[in-house]
Amino acid sequence: MFESSLKQLGAALRAKKISSVELTQLYLDRIAQLNPRLNAYITVNPEISLAQAKAADMRLAGGNTEALTGIPVAQKDIFCAKDWLTTCGSRMLHNFVSPYDAHVISQFNNAGAINLGKTNMDEFAMGSSNETSHYGPVKNPWDQARVPGGSSGGTAAAVAARLCAAATGTDTGGSIRQPAALCGISGLKPTYGVCSRYGMIAFASSLDQAGPMGRSAEDLALLLNTMAGFDERDSTSLRRDKEDYARDLDKPLNGLRIGLPKEFFAEGLGSDVAQSVEAAIAEYRKLGATVVEISLPNTRLSIPVYYVLAPAEASSNLSRFDGVRYGYRAPEYSDLADMYEQSRAQGFGEEVKRRIMIGTYVLSHGYYDAYYLQAQKIRRLIAQDFTEAFRQCDVIMGPTSPSTAFKLGEKGDDPVQMYLSDIYTIAVNLAGLPGMSIPCGFGANDMPVGLQIIGNYFDEARMLNVAHQYQLATDWHSRAPQAL
Amino acid sequence: MTWEIVIGLEVHAQLSTHTKIFSGASTAYGAEPNTQADAVSIALPGVLPVLNKGAVERAIRFGLATGAHLAPRSVFARKNYFYPDLPKGYQISQFDLPVVGNGQLTIQVEPLSGNAKPYEKVVRITRAHLEEDAGKSLHGDFHGMTGVDLNRAGTPLLEIVSEPDMCSAAEAVAYAKTLHTLVRWIGICDGNMQEGSFRCDVNVSVRRPGEPLGTRREIKNLNSFKFMQQAIDYEVQWQIDTIENGGKVQQATILFDPDSGETRMMRSKEDAHDYRYFPDPDLLPLEISAEWIEEIRANMPVLPIKRRIAFMSENEDAYKAYCIKLRQDITIAYNQVMYGLSEYDATTLVSSKELADYFEACVTVVGQENAKLCANWVMGEVSAQLNRDGLDITQSPISAQQLGSILMRIADGTISNSGAKEVFRIMWAEEGGEADAIIEARGLKQVSDSGAIEALVDEIIAANADKVAEYRSGKDKLFGFFVGLAMKASKGKANPAQLNEILKQKLAG
Structure with a gap:
């Protein structure tokens, strides 16, 4: 059951081979x-979770289902x-139970x-x-002495360890793709605004x-179908027709033009990673692509x-965490300024404070x-x-990360070394383009x-097609960590 | 030694939208604390701003009313600072690309003292930008703690910044009053100063003639015109004294204390924040299409200055001449009738749109040849009664049409002015009634029968032979004495014009 695709799980649920409550309980156990x-x-x-599963079972019984109902x-x-502790990995929000649902959460709930x-x-x-979490580092399921990547390290580890059928992440500079690569799963950062x-x-x-x-491009397509869509509450959300991201999964790749940026294969790239990525490119040639x-x-x-x-943006975005209305407030302080200082000094961790300092500095007069x-x-x-x-090309390919998962604590003292692990992913965010990572071997x-696939704006369906065809031809994505 | 005073104003006008500038929470005043603070107002993690179109529309109206440049593309920026009533830790405002730029406002200045004559002046408006208001910190009643009310947080404001074009308290007050009238006139702000809907910050500096600008101090948050005048007078004198005593004015933000009549320092320049403005990445640049501007322009009311000009002009040539003098666009035709009122009357009647409308509705009934009569009554009897009863013109128990029906009877000679006042008084007290019916019931009709008046005059002349002789020997002043006697004899009902004529004739002998 834990190896089933979302499509298979959906079919099993609709066929009443398993109930959502049973499935949810299996995962909870x-x-x-x-x-x-x-x-x-x-x-x-x-x-x-079980209350939701029960409601999903009712819905399944009524036949009014969507692809993810009960999953x-x-x-x-x-x-x-809503009603969930929502910490953002910080002590600052250690007690924040959200009174409302994010758009993405309501989309899943509605499904x-x-x-x-x-x-x-x-x-x-x-x-x-994932070492900056106030709730402790996440371990990589392939080797618990190693990091899962970040920032969506918990999600990547949970998917890799089959602790969920699929999951969400967010990506500001590589936070979906890099942990996906380091944990051997698939992850997609859509075009900004999707x-x-x-x-x-x-x-x-x-x-x-x-x-x-998730564990496959096919799963990602189903998830994105649920997550994507215009929302008037976000002024940067894009007003576009709803699309089916799974529509092109089965297209052959004949004539696909793959661009390989020479800058991605230069100094700094681990030879083990280079080898796997080059092997993947060779596989794509076999599938009919040109390079x-x-x-x-x-x-x-x-x-x-x-x-x-x-x-710069973070230093302003995080100003609302001031101990006044919700979240962490220092137990003792002498006046208003001291309350801010103590609450923020104690509520934020070192990396967050470092970035607030940098951001404040670069915006200064x-x-x-x-x-x-x-x-x-x-x-x-x-x-x-x-x-x-x-x-010149339809998609761009290269490594997701210059190395495989490093050891816990290995880069803890050197922020610049840590920042360099996102060297291939960050440009995609700066450009607002969609990017994904899929497993392509072991180093x-x-x-x-991880193999990174970068598409043009709104080309998610094609990227998923490109990834899916590779996953039909290879089995890297279905390998499971045995160390557990 | 003379001093020049230099004054510029920053006015925060609260825009009259029903909901906040970046969320759907209500902006109504006076609710229980935090009952109008939604997720966006309290800045929960993850919430985002969505711009209220109504606030932008009001900014455009202001730009059109001041002949300003409307930016086709303007940008919202974050102004970063910490304060408990600023929930996000930044205020969303506009910085280097505001929505409105380069406008102007013509003001009539009534000098506050001396016998100086009123005069006109054009004040340049540097810019007007959209921003959100902060909440309120509540001190007291919290056992030594401070309460925070976020009902006001996110209320839309238009910050209107003038050039330092004013050089007296009188000019500053005239500008603020004209602006106050304008924002209400075009329906973008309720102008309620007690509730903080219209707040003024005044920048004041002094210099010797011909010298560069002096260092300014900013008087914050003045919420009455009286305080504004007092604060400026005090501050100007303080700055002059400081310099004359060998001191230097330091840039500072100050507050005016109405109880002591003094200004005091709030923070010096050294304490000034570095607000770290940068474009708000949660909001796209604000783009305003030419079509939208035209749509709004088509629904703009005739502006107070244009109506004032029309009220003063006796004909089209005069109208054009005034337009040129007051730097108004004459190509926009004002097709209403011209009244030829005095400058003073015209200025008073456009102090609010409602008053101007009331006046014109009255003129429509009585006829434009009686415009002066209407003006006298609206500014006299009506205003006095409204003041006495604490009402505004929209609450007047006597409608413009009813007033017109009374004034008609003065115009056609049916009643005298004092008779009309009687009708007015009755109508006001009874909140209605027909003018003609009241005239009839109270016997207020004038005697316009020349035979009856002649008989009456003959009797008076016969009974006062000595006075008649004095009059005839050149003591003209006695004429009033005879009018008084005749009026008394007619119980006030004699038609005054007719009476005068007959008296003159008979006294001439």
Whole structure:
């Protein structure tokens, strides 16, 4: 059952081979058994989940079903869900029970999916290893001494360890794709604006985007069908006709033009990762694709640009966490300024504070032009690189991350080394493009390697097709970690 | 040694939308604390702003009313600072790309003292931008703690910034009053100053003639015109004294204390925040189409200055001349009749749109040749009674049509002015009634029978031979004495014009 695709689970539920309550209970039992080792979930709430499952069973009995009705889906703890503790991985929100549902959560609720629990994450989605969570690091199911990646590390580990049928993530600089790569699962960051950000706790508003994480491209298509869509409560949400992201899954890849950015295969890329990615490209040639070398000259600037813009927006977005209305407030303080200082000093972790400091600095009087404005200009150049590239190819491919999962604590003291693990993913967010990662082999220490697929704006259906055809031809995506 | 005063104003006008600028919560005033604070108002994690179209429409109306530049593309920015009544830790405002730029407002200045004559002045408006209001911190009644009420958080404001074009308290007050009339006139703000719907910050500096601008101090949050005048007078004197005593004015934000009549420092420039403005990534740039602007323009009322000009002009040539003098566009035809009123009357009658409408409705009944009569009554009897009863013109128990029906009877000679006052008084007290019926019932009709008046005059002349002789020997002033006697004899009903004529004739001998 834990190896079934979402399509198979849906069929089983509709055929009454299993009830949603039974299925949900199976997952809850597995979580109870394995989560203490992995720490993938911050919150499970069997009462709510089973109540939802019961309602889904009624709906299934009535025949009024959608693809995800009755299927347990884990939610990254960045999404506000009514009556659920919603911490965003931070002490700051250790006691915040949301009074409302994020748009993405209501979409799942409306589809009849079961909220199985809230997954662990880097604090306020700031991190690439899930080590900045106030609720402790998540362990990689393939090797518990290693990180799952981040910030959607809890989701990636939960999917890899079969602690849910599928799950959600968010991606500001690679937070869906990098953990998907490090945990050997599939993950998709849609075009900016495809999924509403309403109710998704903001990190860097102009970069944040929700997306699905699962065990196959086919599963991702079903999840995205539920998550995507215009929402008038998010002014950056895109008004577009509803589309079926699974519509092109079965198209053959004959004539597909794959662009390989030479900058993605240069210094800094682990040879084990390079080997798996090149093998995947070879597989695509077999499937009928042609390969063209492209150049993204400005992507080398994407890390410095990102670490100006994202902290700038974050420093403002996180100002609402002041201890006044909800969340953490220091037990003792002498006056108003001290209350702010103590509450924020104690409520936020080191990485969050570092980024608030950077963001405050780059927006300060006298520095704004040199940092923020300059970074915005380069951001536009980075986007132009992609526009140029897509004149020559249909999709861009390369590694998701320069290395496989590293050891817990290995990069803890060196933020720049940590930031470099997102070197191939960040440019995609800066350009607002869709990107995904799918498993394409194993590297050093038998840890999974991810292949990144970058599409043009709104080309999610084609990307899913490209990924699905590869997954029909290979079995990397169906490997399960044996270490558990 | 003379000093020049330089004053610029920043006015926060609360826009009259029913819901907040970035959420659907109500903006109604006076509700229980935090009952109008929705998820966006209290800045729950994950919520996002969605711009209220009605607020933008009101900003456009203001831009059109001041002949301003309307930016086809403007940008919302975040102004970052911490305060408990600012739930997001930033205020959404507009910074380097505001929606309205480069407007102007013509003001009539009534000098506050001396015998100086009223004069007109054009004040330039630098910009007007949309922003959200903060909540309120409540001190007291919380056992040493501070309460926060977020009902007002997110209420739409239009911040209207003038150039430093004013050089006296009188000019500043005239500008603020004209602006106050305008925002109500075009229906974008209720102008309620007690409830904080119209708040003024005044920047004041002084300098020697010919010298560069002095250092300014900003008087915050003035909510009455009287306080504004007092605050400016005090502040100007304080700055002059400071400099003349060898001191220097430091840039600062100050508050006016109406009880002491003094200003005091709130924060100095050193304490000034670095607001770290940057474009709000949650909101797209605000784009305003030319079509939308035209749609709004088509529904704009005739502006107070245009109606004032029409009220003053006796004909089209005069109208055009005034338009040129007051820098108004004459190509926009004002097709209503011209009244030829005095400047003072015209200015008073356009102090609110409702008053101007009332006046014109009255003129419609009585006829434009009697416009002056209507103006006198609206500004005299009607205003006095409204004041006495604490009502505004929309609550007048006597409608413009009813007033017109009374004034008609003065115009056609049926009743005298004092008779009309009697009718007015009765109608006001009884909140209605027919003018003609009241005249009939109270016997207020004038005697216009020349035979009866002649008989009466003959009797008076016969009974006062000595006075008649004095009059005839050149003591003209006695004429009034005879009028008084005759009126008394007629019990006030003699038609005054007729009486005068007959008296003059008979006294001439």
